[in-house]
Amino acid sequence: MWRAFVESDMQQQTLMCSLYCPAFTVFSLTSDSTGGTSQLFHPRSQDVFQNPMCLSLTCVSRASPQDQCDIIEKHTQSGLELVEKYVKFVKERTEVEQNYAKQLRNLSKKYNLKRSSKDEPECRLSSYQSFLDILNETNDYAGQRELIAENMMMNICIDLTKYLQELKQERKTYLMEAKKAQQSLESTFKQLDNSKKRFEREWREAERAAQYAEKTDQDINATKADVEKAKQQAHMRAHVAEECKNDYAAQLQKYNKEQSQFYFNDMPLIFNKLQDLDERRVRKLAQGYILFSDTEKHVMPIIGKCLEGITKAGTNVNEKNDSMVVIEQNKSGFERPGDVEFEDYSQGINRTSSDSSLGTPKGPMDLLGKNRNKNFWLFSKKSKLSPSTLPPFSTPPAPSPANGPSSPKFGRDPLSYCLKEINKTVKPRISSFRTLRRSPTVTEDFSHLPPEQRRKRLQQKLEEICKELQKEVDQSEALGKMKDVYEKNPQMGDPASLASQISQTSQNIERLRGELNKYETWLAEAGGRGETMRYKPQTFNNNGAHDVQSPDGAQSDESTPDSSQAIYAEFDDDFEDDELTAPIGKCTAMYNFPGASEGTIAMQEGEVLAVIEEDKGDGWTRVRRNNGDEGYIPSSYVSISLNK
Incomplete structure (x- = not known):
């Protein structure tokens, strides 16, 4: 496709040069039968120019192909820069994900209970347990965000960066080939230009020499030697001009051949390679775009499970059960106190009263007035006593009766x-x-x-x-x-x-x-x-x-x-159970074991046995055959597979 740049450029150059020089493109040079002036023929018009100096090489444009190559070079460079920009974007996105995951982990760790606090009574409440579940799910969610960042870095950034380096190296190679071809064409053009200028100079010298010889021949005062010398000089100049003309024609054919090779073979091939490179770059970049989404889609099911776990933690909260847990944790076991007895201080003043009865209180308000400053609240501010002065909880004082003594006996005082x-x-x-x-x-x-x-x-x-x-x-x-x-x-x-x-x-x-x-x-x-x-x-x-x-x-x-x-x-009695113990797995013997000692069982290599009891750290495993024989075998002699 990109070879159209060259083809359209060639057509444009041919049209422009035809306006100024009809003999452009391909030239054929012939010599006349007399060995005189050569003629240049255009293959299409067959126009003959007696004076080849009419050919102006300035009509050969060298700027347009270079311009097209510069455009393609700029386009491919812009594409590579886009890949670099996308890689940088994904890297910054991974940094955002990593910082987000780190903040989530720190947040979960900050609000998670320490090991020393897990034995606290409040930790048994369903609301606390649900909160811990939410913190754990948040931590798992942070892990999935870290996984997103890791996958983006591995599958997009690293992969695209490596591929980008390969594209740069390949592009550099193609551009070097184009530059080399361009330099070769320019070098041939310089040789053509030099041969053209030499031919032009020698032709003018030959023309002046011919005119001088003709003038000398017509001069009656000139001697025969002067005329002969002028003719020899004109003939020599004409011969040199002829050689320059032939050299110029050869250089022109060489340049036209290289130019055709350059425009129709070399540059189209290089441009096609660059086109393929750019298309592969675009296709790889599109895959990176898709991976950007697929990476997050891949962990969405796990993130959904984390969110479901948070929802489940909320539904697991049971306020009634929490209340019962608090009651069970803080139930003291103390008996409820009885009524406070009436304290009559008036007996100490009124000594004439009867010893068998107390004065009757005036009413409930009098009783409250006497005890108004006596606060018996459970958590009242009282002076602390040393532990040694307090009675142990195991033997608390027995409470008084509910209504107090009906008729206390005061004695003498x-x-x-x-x-x-x-x-x-x-x-x-x-x-x-x-x-x-x-x-x-x-x-x-x-x-x-x-x-x-x-x-x-x-x-x-x-x-x-x-x-x-x-x-x-x-x-x-x-x-x-x-x-x-x-x-x-x-x-x-x-x-x-x-x-x-x-x-x-x-x-x-x-x-x-x-x-x-x-x-x-x-x-x-x-x-x-x-x-x-x-x-x-x-x-x-x-x-x-x-x-x-x-x-x-x-x-x-x-x-x-x-x-x-x-x-x-002795452990023989371990095998005398009336009911056989259910197997917990199977094992395959890797070596022969004679089972000569008491309590052991013989086995052959490759034999499959049922595992009855795991190895408890002593190096022995209890097994059973299909016929019911049980015994111990070395754990290192078998390959064990337990039931899940």
Whole structure:
């Protein structure tokens, strides 16, 4: 297509040159039979010019092809700059995405609870949990924005930048070829111009020499020698002019040939290559435009899931359940206080009154007037007492009856009796209320908490200890099995190497049992009042047997053997269950195993077995054959695939 630039340019040049020089384009030079003046013929008009000096080479235009090449060079350069501009735009877009994702992550991290705060009571509320879910979804959303930026950088920026460098190098090569062809044509034109000027100069000299010889021949005063000399000079000048004419004609043919090659072959080929380069550049840029959208479309489903997760977090909020959680967390377990007794201070003044009865109050307003300055609010501002002076929560003072004593007996001194009753009933109760807003030192038995909360914390602590104890017992059993296998198969390992681990496990079991007994005792004390919440955990002896506590919280009197000896119990009874354990996966034997020791099972390479129990860290896996045979095999001898 771009070769039309050259063809149209050639047509325009031919038309313009024909107006000024009809002999332009292709010339044929011939010599006459006398060897005299040569003639130049135009192939179309067959016009003959006796004087070839009429040919003006100024009609050959060299600016238009160069102009067309400059236009194409400028166009391709503009296209490459557009690619660079788009790459820069995408890079800045990725920076925006990365900054946005970074700000979202920082925002999520800022409002996310710290690890130390996750145990706070408020974290159990559904509104708090939903807020944490929103923060997590926001963090995931930020990850998707980072993925968009990463994909744009990899698939668009890096790819287009690499392709752009290849296009620049290819374009540079084509332009160098065009420049080289242009320089070659210009060099040939300079040679043509020089030969033309020489031919013109020599022709004029020959013409003057011929005129001088003719003039000398007609001069009667000239000698024969002068005439002969003038003719020889004219003949020599004519011969030189003829040689210059032939050289000029050869240079003209050479230039016309190169010009035709330049306009009809070289430049169209180069322009076609540049056209193909530019079209490939446009096509690649269009793909980059599409990738700009597809990159974000690719993560839209995941972003939609993040937004759905935020919506789900909002629907999971349950205000009623939150209220119940707050009630359960803060329920104190205290009994409600009874009515405040009437305090009659008038008995100390009126000594003549009867000792068997009190003065009748004037009315309810009198009672309020006497107690107006006595604030018994739960969180009233009172002077703080040291923890040692306060009674423990486990044994709070019993409240007085609802209506107080119907007929108190004052004895000899009614005033002393009233003060004594006040000290016994009202003041201890107020002290117990004051402790609710105090922050005493946290104790191991949780006695600083209200009764209900103390029971819950003790029960939670017992569950944690039991889980840890169960873990230690499982490890002890595994070590016992491993030691038994080592004793029966010394080639598999040294039993003495397990002594330190067995000893440490035994110490951990004894320590956890002590803590278990201690917390069980405290739980029994905390459950003595109100609703009894007995915790009956299972304890374990060193043989792996279960000891169930008696209802009163004390352990059974059955003595256990020494822990260092009981750990190595036989594990044959593990296979005597009436009901077969459901397989949790399959395994394929990679090596042969004889199964000579007790509790193991033989297997052949390639045999498929059902996995009954995973490896607990001792290097053995429990398996079962199709015929029901069960036993342990080395975990390193098989390839295990567990059910999902």
